Amino acid sequence: MTSLGEAEFALLDQSWHDAITPDAARRMLIAAAQAFADKGYHATTTRDIAARAGMSPAAVYIHYRSKEDLLFQISKIGHERSLKLLTAVQDPDPADRMAATVAAFASWHAEFRTTARVVQYELGALSPEHHAVVAELRRKIETHVRVIVEDGVKSGAFQVPDQNGAALAVLSLCIDVARWYRPDGKRTPREIGELYADLVLRMLRPLS
Amino acid sequence: MTSLGEAEFALLDQSWHDAITPDAARRMLIAAAQAFADKGYHATTTRDIAARAGMSPAAVYIHYRSKEDLLFQISKIGHERSLKLLTAVQDPDPADRMAATVAAFASWHAEFRTTARVVQYELGALSPEHHAVVAELRRKIETHVRVIVEDGVKSGAFQVPDQNGAALAVLSLCIDVARWYRPDGKRTPREIGELYADLVLRMLRPLS
């Protein structure tokens, strides 16, 4: 494993520390998240996951029911994390709230790109029952952003012809960071958050 | 097959008519594109593809070397199509050119969502040699958009703190349409193009 891989493991291990115990279960989940993010769920074998975690293929089934169960845990907790990120922003001014929300949401998709890619691109691999759980979390995320746009339009801070369309574009912009971001790229996650907060405020600001 | 599926087939058949002959090869390629877009490359079996095309599993190998070859044809021609879409816009005014470019690029990702999803989300499944061919086309697409931003900044039509960052955001916004667009959604591809052209011009316009 490269030192970049080790750094990423340490970051993810800290990030998942509260949610998953014991250690072996967490190691397996992080291995799965990295494999799913790299190659996609269907291209990943349970043997891949076990090898990344330094265990035998059968060890996957000690802590998880199936490969899909592993995906569900990553997706569910990942969605809960990103929703919590949004609800933590409490600024009463709509423009400030939008800027802080976009900065947090976009930079999360860069910093936790591994988790974010699983969250955003592997929905279709979930079982119908598990997909329904995650879809409910996604609705909450979408509503949260739409409300900020609506508040801004009410207060006069924003002026857009299509509020739902604008909210869709804001979410889309942040989510797509998980697709193009590379850890060795020019911009840090924080810089991406700042850049995007600025671009979104320009997009929503009233025409002068 | 549903009537929606038949309508989509007719659209794609027309779209691929010039590029792929004979008919059986084109039918197979369209079947593959629909399967890859629905479930992803790795989740799609050659049996799926053949069944969608109404042929036997072995028929895939009459016109294509492998499953990956089928993916490469879709990806390469899809990238060429979307690049051609951009170079067709020739307006001398940077703001008008950007608006027309974004409208065309975003609406293509909606109307040809099936092809676009393969183009944007299955790069990792290409062989290294095939990936290199497609990566060169992607660089041309990125450069094309970056030049419009630069021209607009030079002319004073645009004012942004980070030109590369702004070009990245514009491309990202259009590409992500392929992820969220649904044919039965509220907005037509044309309406999405118009919405996005407006939002992008707001984003790039000088602060007053």
Add this chain to the structure above:
DNA sequence: GTCTATAGCCCGATAGAC
């Protein structure tokens, strides 16, 4: 060009020892 049949391989998941 298209079919049926199948070779050869690898997958997800389980059994049972320790």
Add this chain to the structure above:
DNA sequence: GTCTATCGGGCTATAGAC
């Protein structure tokens, strides 16, 4: 809780008849 060994099945691709 982790291992080795393996089952049953589905996969990509090919062989050979028509």
